[in-house]
Amino acid sequence: MQEIYKVLIVDDDPMVAMINEQYVCKNKQFKVVGSCRNGKDAIEFLEAHPTDLVILDVYMPDMDGLETLKKIREKKISSEVIMVTAANDVATLEDTLHLGVIDFLIKPFAYERFQIALEKFLANRKAFRDSAILNQTSVDNIITNSTKIASKEYPKGIQEKTLLLIRDYFTENISPDGWFSGEAIAEKVGLSSVTIRRYMNFLVGSGEVEESINYETGGRPSVLYKKSL
Structure with missing residues (x-):
């Protein structure tokens, strides 16, 4: 039976949150279990409800996305994170990558790019699940997995x-x-x-x-x- 992953959407813009939820629900391996408007509410939700993946906006009131991501890591919440932002500054990208996000999406992004981010999550989960005993090959596969998905090349005529x-x-x-x-x-x-x-x-x-x-x-x-x- 195919595993269904639980997703929390965190964005202060209701319209963007709704679009992200629609994008998530297009992939039947994911289910949206909650939506929060700020980081503080998101942390409270994550502490009470085990969640596999967080779609997290950067700019929000009360507690922004970067601070929320830091709290997720400090509290050792096991959820993976895809960061979503209108910002295109290198510093924000560097900070989020250092904190171990699955992907970084810059608004406005296409549906296809959003799905690639979800595929990265799935590929990482599969890589860990398939690596019960670690060796150098399995570690290399886990570390490079996201890059393989993002840079996937297809044969001529396949888009x-x-x-x-x-x-x-x-x-x-x-x-x-x-x-x-x-x-x-x-x-x-x-x-x-x-x-x-x-x-x-x-x-x-x-x-x-x-x-x-x-x-x-x-x-x-x-x-x-x-x-x-």
């Missing part, structure tokens, strides 16, 4: 934005047995069948998607796809 569209299709749609035809995917996401076939070949090759052939169509066999467990 990150289109991949996200197709991944969203699998998380947002339901079929009785979990299988979808290439034609159904193409129609829903607005791409040609040829394009979908190219992307599905990539996802099958990377292990994200399973492939099967339906010979009971009464005509040309249909290729079916299902998200891997």
Whole structure:
């Protein structure tokens, strides 16, 4: 069964907080469990409710994001943090990186970039889970994992934005047995069948998607796809 991670959103702007919540909920491995308008309330929430990930704004009243991040570390709260800010000064970036944030997003950021930040969190969790016994290779994999995700290169003809569209299709749609035809995917996401076939070949090759052939169509066999467990 797929693990669901709990997320707290901390931002004094209700509209930004709502958008961030919508972005989080697009990924079915995450669930928003709370929203706070300042750092003080966030610390109280985190002390009372175990939370996996915090989406934390920098500029807030009472206690800003940087001070909140310091408190999270001082109190040894185990939550990971993605920092969100309109600031683009190097000092703020350096301070947050020293305090061990998963990622640093500068407003306004695109949905696709937000999802990459969530993927970094997932990749780190998987790396630690898969490294029951530490050796140099496993340590190197954990330390460099975020960089690999952020700088991921795809084969010619494969674009990150289109991949996200197709991944969203699998998380947002339901079929009785979990299988979808290439034609159904193409129609829903607005791409040609040829394009979908190219992307599905990539996802099958990377292990994200399973492939099967339906010979009971009464005509040309249909290729079916299902998200891997």
